[in-house]
Amino acid sequence: MKQINENTLYDVAELFKNFSDSTRIRILYCLFEKERSVTQIAELLQMNQSAISHQLRFLKNSKLVKNRREGKTIYYSLDDDHVYNIISQGIEHVEE
Amino acid sequence: MKQINENTLYDVAELFKNFSDSTRIRILYCLFEKERSVTQIAELLQMNQSAISHQLRFLKNSKLVKNRREGKTIYYSLDDDHVYNIISQGIEHVEE
DNA sequence: AATACATATGAACAGATGTTCATATGTTCA
DNA sequence: TGAACATATGAACATCTGTTCATATGTATT
Numbered sequence: 001m002k003q004i005n006e007n008t009l010y011d012v013a014e015l016f017k018n019f020s021d022s023t024r025i026r027i028l029y030c031l032f033e034k035e036r037s038v039t040q041i042a043e044l045l046q047m048n049q050s051a052i053s054h055q056l057r058f059l060k061n062s063k064l065v066k067n068r069r070e071g072k073t074i075y076y077s078l079d080d081d082h083v084y085n086i087i088s089q090g091i092e093h094v095e096e
Numbered sequence: 097m098k099q100i101n102e103n104t105l106y107d108v109a110e111l112f113k114n115f116s117d118s119t120r121i122r123i124l125y126c127l128f129e130k131e132r133s134v135t136q137i138a139e140l141l142q143m144n145q146s147a148i149s150h151q152l153r154f155l156k157n158s159k160l161v162k163n164r165r166e167g168k169t170i171y172y173s174l175d176d177d178h179v180y181n182i183i184s185q186g187i188e189h190v191e192e
Numbered sequence: 193a194a195t196a197c198a199t200a201t202g203a204a205c206a207g208a209t210g211t212t213c214a215t216a217t218g219t220t221c222a
Numbered sequence: 223t224g225a226a227c228a229t230a231t232g233a234a235c236a237t238c239t240g241t242t243c244a245t246a247t248g249t250a251t252t
Contacts, residue, residue: 012187019108020109020112021210022106039227048211048213050230051210072229073228086182089178089181093182095100145199146200147241147242150200167198168196168249168250
């Protein structure tokens, strides 16, 4: 087992916090396929726009999603190669 | 991307909840090396026994740790092969 | 049986978290 | 410029979460 820094585990907990809420993980999962706008995500998840927007900010701060503007619309997409792998591993775990 | 069940993502969020708290992840991490008693864990993490005990129950319910009694002492150890991999991947992520 | 040790448990509390509502900001198009 | 659309934001609120304290349960030893 490799030696790790004192604070690393706190950062790891912060990282996993992103995946510990069903709204956030559903947002990330629906971005697996392709980028989507805030409105599209809200419709997909059947939740109101503000709730999605708040969670997207959370995910953006964690650098898990990025966005780009196209006119009035802002498209969000995954910003981290690890996201796919981490969630996939989680899915594998629970489906056993 | 594979097709997943409606409820799977909720379960995945539940799974990651285990790793989203620094106390729990530190407990799990110190069990990487070997099994440890509640008191040993409390000393290692410099936290009181009750807090550790509560979190161990949490982790036990999630089937991430198991325990065995030896006299007065109860030893906890990891109960899931995935735990090691999931946390390792988290560590890798934050150390980049 | 009484004491000491190890762990578990429930209640109480403070702080964190997620959602909603109202509204602000930013963009497009007429 | 004004209206319509898309998104962001702050405040308020209810709920959830993690810790502590006090105490209960379980085991070993004398």
